[in-house]
Amino acid sequence: MATIAMLFVAANINVLARRHALSGSFFIYIGRTLGPFAGVMAGWSMIAAYLLTAVAVVISLGIFLGSVLAQLGLAALAPPAWILAPLFLALVGYSAYRDIKLSSRIGLYLEGLSIAVIVLIVAVVTVRHGSGAGAPPLASVNLGGVSSALTFAVFSFVGFESSATLAKETADPRRNVPRAVMLSAALVGLFFVAASYFMVLALDGDSDIIAKSSSPFAEITAHAGMPWAATVVYAAAMISGFACALASINAGSRLIFSMGRFRFFGSGVGTVHAEHRTPHRAVLVGVLATLAVTLALLPLSPIDAFGDAGTVATFGFLVVYLLVCIVAPLDLKRHGELKARHVAVSAVGILLMLFVIWGSLYPVPDYPMNLLPYLFLAYMLGGAAWFLYLKRTAPQEFANIEHDLEG
Template sequence: MSDAPSPPAKVRRSRSLGVPDIVFFIVAASAPLTVAAGGISTSYAVTGIEGIPLSFLVLAAVLIVFTIGYAAMSRHIANSGAFYAYIAHGIGRRAGVGASFVALVSYNAMQVGIYGMFGAASAQLCRTYFGLEVPWWAGVLAAVVVVGVLGVLRVDLNAKVLAVLLVLETIAVVVFDVAGIADPGRGGVTLSGFAPSNLFVAGVGAVLCFGVASFVGFESAAIYGEECRDPKRTVARATYVAVSVIGVFYAVSAWAIAQAAGRDKIVAQAREQGPNLLFTLGEARLGRIFTDVATVLFVTSLFAALLSFHNAVARYLFALGREGVLPRGLSATTRAGAPRAGSLTQTVLAVVVLAVFAVTGRDPVLELFTWLTNVGATGVILLMALTSFAVVGYFRRDARGHSVLQRLLAPGLAGLALGGLFVLVLVNFDVMLGTSPGSPLRWILPGLILVAGLAGVGWGARLRSARPEVFAVIGRGETVGEEPVS
């Protein structure tokens, strides 16, 4: 018999966010310019596969199918714990706690890993434009402070900051896309990147693994459900819009980069130049000013992603503290409703991990960024797969007016597809890390996700026997005892 909780209690937090605000949080987490400059070129370089543009459309299609059931469930649950709450309602409370631990490890890993790339990019910017040699961690410390401060301010202010940064970096990528397609390399314009025969070949698993990281941040819509003006509609609409925009945008950008480089040269140039490929191709067509502006926006793109993930982690900590799954002090908020304790906790965690990498002399990109962002993406894929099956479980006894497509077919198919993708990620993890198949890291790093999940399930079982009053409200958004003083 399932130990799923009853419907969530009414929330009492400020509601100031609309569909555009949530879309900004989701898309900002994917860091458009970062994906265009780094993720796409890396996919071409590592896999040598031409069908990268089509892969984004395939992934977007899978996530839209996922969203059909996810959106239906979002009409009945508004909880800052998002996937945690959905899984608790649809599969069971213990599974929900396990999912929350996976989410905390995953989103912290994503955020801290991005700090590595931010540090390297900001140090390069100082070196190139100001002649200053600064360690990578110096820029990171400054970013940690700014992100931490923004994290305790009003959420709609965070949305405005993300909106400005997102619009600027998106314009830069669109300008490049137009220039790349209008002035193609040798061979002219071709649609070969969208041909299934150029994607579904040996190595397609690695392509999808790299691509799915571009959609991480997908959960943001549900995370901010308690702060939406109309959560029953906002979460669904924002998710559909964000997934569609991300999928099409990255598909066109991947195609434009290949057109600019030339079909027969894209892989070789990507391997030779890495993330600099977009800037090199852009400068040849748009001049030095494009490179200068895009270099700055690359740094701000990373900052936007840092802020988005920071807010996600803070709200998870808030949700778990409110329900007593973690110490109740984590549910303390500011007068504006921002998760003060969760934000500060995430900041401290980030500083500790970053200090370890800095003191031990680890490479900020090849190790800090690559290791942790891949761990984070793996965890989010697992969460989405579990959430799909949770939708089926949630509507099992009561359809609540939803169709068979919404409550069974779509989430079932999405769960199978995302589960298969999770397996592909594990099998191809050495490719994603750039290590040998025999490297222990290929098992240790994704193992962190599985260990976190099992630890969470164990903690949930402990709560059931030792603190039944806490176990009873898991996933419901209720507070056990008195509200903490803000």
């Protein structure tokens, strides 16, 4: 269901990506159609989404590293999170600051290696201990559970659209960005569905084992008599974590950079490094904000901190995905290119996003997860208050935002 939803969102993103090859894409896509306030709120939402994704990844690094060391009998050597997080983010920040082409290729190679390792291990485990008779029937799935889980299923996809934020640094962006967005959603969905199916199959259909474990791959490989394989998988996940954090900081910094150039933030973050041609100050702001939130979450358990950051990040993405589905046909209508199929794709995308948003709110999660929507709402109200303050105290800056978004 998440895969289908993301494919419809991707189709709506691509309508806009083919028309507007711009840095900070979502802020501008939405602002040019729904006005400066909607555009600024979309950019504000997406910044939180990308940076909180980076926070969740930094926290997951500690979880994966702990799993690797535990498998090796070296759990006592796990470094504390307050040391690990700054070191990890320093490496990510330097890669983002140095060169977008280099950092993109590093991310691609590392992610490819991680996926290859996971595919290999899942294949070996399934061949050795899988049983077709053990696969659970679809009828046994609880719809309420599925709707609640959809928020995190969508979180597993987020970032598939981030190539749109790099349009100014992409060759032939009107062709390559839409292709990257759609292929990312499709291939990621295929990978997740297949991996989920074969993981359950490897446990002879007993999916409760996965649901109740904080180290599901360890359960699967132990069930197959291959406990050593879990170490390899979690090492691969650490590699993947670096790639994901780097992609999140790259995308988030481009939005900060774009909104700085549009004067929503200080103009200093809207500058480009003279040699590396990267938004170095926006990268620094993104890294420091990510580090601050990560350190603030350290008193929580790693699993709870990861869940909290990931859930709030997903709210940020859902808001923008919903707005993109609304804006795409309006943009086409404004330019006289709207067709019935565009309306249909938009309508389905809107309904799917509303369903995911509803599933994240009802059934009401247990405390303190039930507070997270209000935390996100407070963040959004803070951005709205800053926009209104800027409009009242610096009308010329506000006029510049309106003028630029009309371009």
